[in-house]
Amino acid sequence: MTYKTTILAALLSATALVSAQSVQAADPIKIGVVTPLSGTYAGIGQQVRWGLDLATKEVNAAGGIMGRPVELIYEDEEANPSVAVQKADKLFQVNKVDFLTGTVNSGSTLAVGQVAERAGKLIATTVSFADSITADKCSPNVFRVNARAGQQSAALAVWLSKEKPKANVFYLGPDYEMGRSTVAAFKASAEKVGAASTGEVFAPLDSKDYTQYFGQMRAAKPQVLYTSVAGNDTVRLLTQMQEFGLLNNLTVVGASGTVTAQNLPAIGKAAEGFVTGVGYSAEIDTPENKKFVAAFKAANKIDPDLYGADSYGLIYAYKAAVEKAKSTETDKVRTAFNDLKWQTPQGEKTLRAGDHQAVQTMYVVRVTGGKFSIVGQVAGTDAIGPDACTRF
C-alpha cells in the first residue's frame, strides 16, 4: 500500500510541476510547498494551498517582493514524514527554492526542519501543533506562524475553568507526536485550573472504529472529553459516539484542528456544542478579516479556516522579512524574522526571537447550529507560555 501511495505521489508531483512551471517568467522568488494533497489530511492541504495561492496572487499583483514575483511549487507529502523528507530534498536541491512551507503533520515538520538545516534554508509551518517544534526540538531554521498546542489549550482551559469548574476530563488523542503533545499540553493546563483527569487513550492515526475505546470512556464517567484527532478521524469518532449515545451530557472540547470547515458538514449534528481554543476564526469581527474572508470566499467558494488564514499570513511575514533583510539569504532573513511584527487577517502577530513561535491573540469558539461562533478571547501574552527553546 505504501508502494501505491508513493507511485500516486510521484504522478501527482509530476502534474504539480508542469502546472507550476508555466506560471512565472523572470527571476522569481521560489517558495516550495510540501503539503498533503492526498490522504486523511488532504482537506487541510487544500486550505493551505488556497491561503498561499490567494496571498501570492495579491503580493504579485502589488509588484511582488522587492520587485520579484513569487512562485509556489507544490509537492504532495501525504502527511507522511518520510515522503515529506524526499519532497523537501527535491525542492531544495532540484528546484532551488528560497523558502519552504506547507508541512501539516508535526512529524513531517520536524523531519523537514532537519532537511532545511542540512540545505542551509529556512522553513515555516502554518499548521503543525506539536509544542516541541518551537520548544525542546526547536531549530534555528524552523519558524511557526500558527498557534501551537500550548497556546490553544491555555485559551481552552481558561474557558473550561469558567464553564465547567472542577470537571472530570477524559482524553483521546491520535497516537503520534501531535496527539501526545496536544493531550499532554491540555492536561497540564486543565489540571492547573482544577480539572480532574479520569483516563486517557491513544488511538492509531486513521482508526476506522473508535467503538473499541468506548468501554474505557464509559467506565471513566467523564463530564468533559478532550480530543485532538483531526480530519476524517474526527468524523468517525464523533458520529460513532453519537451512534452509541455517548454525547449525551458530555461536553466535547478539542484541538483547533479537530473540527474544521472541512469535516464539519460530514460530522453534522454530532459536532454541536464542540468547543476549542483557536488562533483564527472566520467570525473575527475586524475590517481586515472581513476583507480576507470575502476574497477567500470569492476564490474558493468556502470560508477560510485557521490553516487557510495562517498560510495566507505566512506569505506576508516572508515578504516583510525579505524586504527588511533586502535579501533572500538564509542568515539575513533569519535575523529579519526575529521579533518581526506583521499584519494578518486575525490581527498583529509577533515572531518571538527566542523560540521562533508566533505570539497572537487566542479565541475560544463553539459549534452552534452547524457554525463556529466566538465565545471567548485570551490575550497573546497570556497564552504563549515560557520560551523552552535552548538551542539558539
Next chain:
Amino acid sequence: MMTAAIEYFQFVLAPQILIGLVLGVAVILVALGLTIIFGLLDVINMSHGEFYALGAFIALALASVGLPFWLLLLLVPLIMLPVGYIVERGLIQRVFHSGERHVTTLLLTFGLGLVMEDAFRLVFGPNPQKPPVPIAGAIDVFGVFLPLYRLFLILGGAAVVALVALVVYRTRLGAMVRAAAFDRHMAASLGVPVQHVYAGAFAFGVALAGLAGVMLAPIYSVFPTMGRDFILMAFTVVIVGGMGSIAGVVVAGLLLTQVQAISSLYISPVWSDPIVFGIMVIMLMVRPQGLFGRLGHG
C-alpha cells in the same frame, strides 16, 4: 469477587466482543468478493478496495437524488455487476492469458485502483462525507449497549454470507463456477461457457465490494482513499482463511478481528495490526494454503 468478574464481562469484555463482531462482519464483506475472484480467476484484485469505495460513492450520489437506503442495498450491487463484467472482459482478459498471469493482473488491477482513487477525488472532492445512519436508536443485549444499525450489520452480513454460499454450493450456476475453477479446460469441453463464467464471477466479486461500500458507509464515512481502509485486513483474512475459500474468510475474519478487539483491551491498540500480520506470517510459514482449501478443490 464473583460480581466483579460478571461486571467485567458485562461492561468490558462483552461490549468489546460485540464491537469486534461488527468489525469482523465489515472485513468479511470486503474479503468475500476478494476471495471469490481469487478462488475462481486466480487473480489478485488490487483494486478491490476502490470498488468498495465506488459502491459507497454511487450510493452517496443516488441518495442525494432522494433514493432510500434500502433500495440502494439492491440497486448498487446491480449497477456494479456490469461495471465488473466490463472490467473483466475489457481489461483483465487482455493480460490474463500470458504466462506471467499473476504479475500482469496484479499490476493491471493495481494501476486501475490508482486511477479510480484519483477519479474519486476529482469528481467528489477530498473531503469526507457521511450518509446518515439508516436505523436510529439502540438496544440492550443483556445489558450491553448496541446501536440498531450495528445489529443490522451483523444480521445483514450473515445473510449475505449465507446467500453467497448458497449460490456457490447449491445452485447449477455455482456448480459451473466451481467446475471452471477446478479445471477450466474440462469444464469448457463439457459445455460450460468459461469466458462468461469468469467475467460473471469477477462482476459478482465487485458487486459484493459495492454492497460492502453501501452497508459500511454510514459507520465509516465516505472519502476518496477509503479503499485502503479494510483492504490490508481483507487480504490478511483471505490469506489466513485460504485463498478462495468462503468458509475460510468467515472463520479467519471473525477470528482475527476478535484477536484485535480483545488484545486492544490489554496492550496499546497500535499493536493490533502487527499482531494480526504476525499471525498471517506464521500461517504462511506453517500452512501456506490457509485454514481451508481453495474454491472448487476438495
